[in-house]
Amino acid sequence: MTELSAHLPQFQxxxxxxxxxxxxxxxxxxxxxxxxxxxxxxxxNDNPESETNGQPQNSxxxxxxxxxxxxxxxxxxxxxxxVIMLFVPVTxxxxxxxxxxxxxxxxxxxxGQLIYTPFTEETxxxxxxxxxxxxxxxxxxxxxxxxxILLVVLYKYRCYKVIHGWxxxxxLLLLFFFSFIYLGEVFKTYNVAMDYITVALMIWNFGVVGMxxxxxxxxxxxxxxxxxxxxxxxxLVFIKYLPEWTAWLILAVISVYDLVAVLCPKGPLRxxxxxxxxxxxxxxxxxxxxxxxxxxxxxxEEDPEAQRKASKNSTYDKQAPAxxxxxxxxxxxxxxxxxxxxxxxxxxxxxxxxxxxxRAAVQAxxxxxxxxxxxxxRGVKLGLGDFIFYSVxxxxxSATASGDWNTTLACFVAILIGLCLxxxxxxxxxxxxxxxxxxxxFGLVFYFATDNLVQPFMDQLAxxxxxx
Amino acid sequence: xxxxxVSLLLSSLIWFIAVKASxxxxxxxxxxxxxxxxxxxxxxxxxxxxxxxxxxxxxIEGLVALSxxxxxxxxxxxxxxxxxxxxxxxxxxxxxxxxxADALGPGTVGIHGDSQLYFLTSAFMTMVLIFLHTFWGILFxxxxxxxxxxxxxxxxVMHLAVSGSTFCNPLYVGSLVPSYLLMAVAAAWAYILSxxxxxxxxxxxxxxx
Numbered sequence: 001m002t003e004l005s006a007h008l009p010q011f012q013x014x015x016x017x018x019x020x021x022x023x024x025x026x027x028x029x030x031x032x033x034x035x036x037x038x039x040x041x042x043x044x045n046d047n048p049e050s051e052t053n054g055q056p057q058n059s060x061x062x063x064x065x066x067x068x069x070x071x072x073x074x075x076x077x078x079x080x081x082x083v084i085m086l087f088v089p090v091t092x093x094x095x096x097x098x099x100x101x102x103x104x105x106x107x108x109x110x111x112g113q114l115i116y117t118p119f120t121e122e123t124x125x126x127x128x129x130x131x132x133x134x135x136x137x138x139x140x141x142x143x144x145x146x147x148x149i150l151l152v153v154l155y156k157y158r159c160y161k162v163i164h165g166w167x168x169x170x171x172l173l174l175l176f177f178f179s180f181i182y183l184g185e186v187f188k189t190y191n192v193a194m195d196y197i198t199v200a201l202m203i204w205n206f207g208v209v210g211m212x213x214x215x216x217x218x219x220x221x222x223x224x225x226x227x228x229x230x231x232x233x234x235x236l237v238f239i240k241y242l243p244e245w246t247a248w249l250i251l252a253v254i255s256v257y258d259l260v261a262v263l264c265p266k267g268p269l270r271x272x273x274x275x276x277x278x279x280x281x282x283x284x285x286x287x288x289x290x291x292x293x294x295x296x297x298x299x300x301e302e303d304p305e306a307q308r309k310a311s312k313n314s315t316y317d318k319q320a321p322a323x324x325x326x327x328x329x330x331x332x333x334x335x336x337x338x339x340x341x342x343x344x345x346x347x348x349x350x351x352x353x354x355x356x357x358x359r360a361a362v363q364a365x366x367x368x369x370x371x372x373x374x375x376x377x378r379g380v381k382l383g384l385g386d387f388i389f390y391s392v393x394x395x396x397x398s399a400t401a402s403g404d405w406n407t408t409l410a411c412f413v414a415i416l417i418g419l420c421l422x423x424x425x426x427x428x429x430x431x432x433x434x435x436x437x438x439x440x441x442f443g444l445v446f447y448f449a450t451d452n453l454v455q456p457f458m459d460q461l462a463x464x465x466x467x468x
Numbered sequence: 469x470x471x472x473x474v475s476l477l478l479s480s481l482i483w484f485i486a487v488k489a490s491x492x493x494x495x496x497x498x499x500x501x502x503x504x505x506x507x508x509x510x511x512x513x514x515x516x517x518x519x520x521x522x523x524x525x526x527x528i529e530g531l532v533a534l535s536x537x538x539x540x541x542x543x544x545x546x547x548x549x550x551x552x553x554x555x556x557x558x559x560x561x562x563x564x565x566x567x568x569a570d571a572l573g574p575g576t577v578g579i580h581g582d583s584q585l586y587f588l589t590s591a592f593m594t595m596v597l598i599f600l601h602t603f604w605g606i607l608f609x610x611x612x613x614x615x616x617x618x619x620x621x622x623x624x625v626m627h628l629a630v631s632g633s634t635f636c637n638p639l640y641v642g643s644l645v646p647s648y649l650l651m652a653v654a655a656a657w658a659y660i661l662s663x664x665x666x667x668x669x670x671x672x673x674x675x676x677x
Binding site: 414 | 469470473476477479480481483484487498499502503505506509510513558559561562563565566567569586589590593594597630631634635637638
């Protein structure tokens with residue numbers, strides 16, 4: 001397996017940790033709503049005391065204070081919900097990876113290495129092995145850095161078509177080729193006889209539905225499921241093809257890089273998030289797992305394009321005036337399909353103007369998107385790269401640990417607690433944060449500690465049947 | 469669960485250091501070190517339970533300060549229950565999971581002369597420990613809340629007793645029976661502390677509203 005450059009970008013874009021534009025927007029929208037709710041209440045309570053001060057000043061002060069209080073209250077209340085919303089997919093991804101590692105021996109067999117890690121670890125001395133793994137990790141990290149910078153440059157200069165092409169090729173590779181291999185290995189493990197025609201049909205359906213769900217629109221749950229599956233597939237590839245010490249080194253260095261790239265002012269990922277925020281667009285759907293997404297699906301449509309645009313507009317800003325410019329639409333639509341695409345569409349369906357009237361008509365229709373636009377339902381976004389690296393850690397732990405299930409369980413708990421802490425920090429700081437460092441650090445510490453310290457202890461205890 | 473894990477980590481660290489610093493061939497010494505490790509681990513677990521209580525207390529104060537009507541959405545009793553369950557689940561998982569994985573594979577239990585009831589007794593012991601951790605969580609937090617230090621001491625002593633009773637294994641009657649009795653006592657006590665009474669119980673069992 002040598003040709004992996006196409007999908008490499010896939011995971012490293014996933015480094016885009018917490019995308020904040022929508023979350024940020026969700027917070028401000030929440031505030032304005034709550035302000036309306038609570039303002040009247042609080043004012044009634046506070047009015048007796050505020051007789052002396054000038055009324056407008058007091059109300060502004062009240063609003064500002066309420067703003068902050070509401071903010072914190074909201075973050076605490078809905079923070080727990082967001083945490084659960086992310087726990088489930090992360091857990092699912094890890095469960096899939098661990099289950100596969102435990103049952104399908106293909107992913108623990110050594111069949112060579114990637115071209116990105118040319119140095120072997122089967123050396124005579126420990127020093128040589130350490131050196132090789134350091135070199136491997138260095139090469140891998142520099143590839144990742146180069147690809148990330150390339151992506152940011154492309155995004156800044158609005159070469160959306162190139163980025164989309166890149167993403168489409170990599171998701172094609174993942175959805176068709178890797179899942180074909182995965183299916184083949186699972187069949188081999190369970191000794192299931194299968195003909196090529198059935199397999200072709202299954203993979204074709206799986207792949208095409210995946211492409212549609214991820215890059216276009218589809219039911220939210222299905223899209224989430226597909227994102228989890230491709231993260232798991234990618235993680236399995238890493239577990240198989242990265243030698244031991246290289247893998248642990250890469251995990252450690254990647255969390256440092258993530259920290260730097262997202263928090264430093266000139267960090268590539270931070271620039272990416274800020275540019276996306278400036279242009280008021282979402283980042284590419286193929287790289288981010290979002291716990292809620294507001295798409296109109298299955299609406300009775302005479303005017304599909306206008307509806308889609310209208311719904312997208314309504315997700316960004318509920319109070320937006322109905323007349324938004326066409327440019328904004330074009331940019332807000334799927335991270336910027338170009339004018340060409342719109343012309344194409346016009347040729348196919350006939351010129352459709354996303355006019356204020358059509359938008360108003362659509363927004364007047366009772367739609368299921370309105371219910372899901374509750375402030376409470378706004379979700380949190382996590383980059384796919386985070387999923388992948390969490391799963392790599394847990395998968396490697398289950399594949400190569402002597403303490404086996406104990407180590408796996410310990411790493412799993414450590415990663416989840418790290419994720420909790422990261423989300424807590426997100427609620428406090430309210431800007432895009434790297435999701436890797438804390439979790440990976442905890443995970444690595446617990447892996448090495450459990451494998452070397454706890455495992456002998458528990459072993460002895462189990463042998464004598466002592467209980468602690 | 470995380471706190472239990474950290475306590476386990478620290479206690480294994482201590483034990484590991486002790487073992488490495490001693491003679492590996494000396495059997496009774498190793499067993500003695502293991503017993504010491506167990507006792508130390510129990511004390512550390514209870515210490516971490518206390519730390520967790522402190523953390524939750526701070527969290528509740530924060531929630532109360534920010535809520536509109538002055539009471540937090542989760543009560544301290546609920547947190548005590550959850551903390552106990554977390555501790556218990558983690559402890560149970562760590563005790564049992566490797567056993568379960570091995571149980572799936574081929575083998576004969578006790579072929580070298582050990583007890584044939586190994587899996588069964590392990591399962592029962594783990595179950596009783598999980599329940600006990602849950603009840604201890606409630607008792608411990610209640611003791612901390614109302615400043616009744618004797619409750620906390622009783623919990624610690626009970627934990628030491630249960631762990632100590634497992635030293636009689638494979639004489640299972642010496643470990644399982646006392647543990648289950650202690651569990652019954654702890655269950656009744658926790659039930660009464662959480663506001664239950666014989667009346668409630670009767671009403672529940674007879675399905676009256």
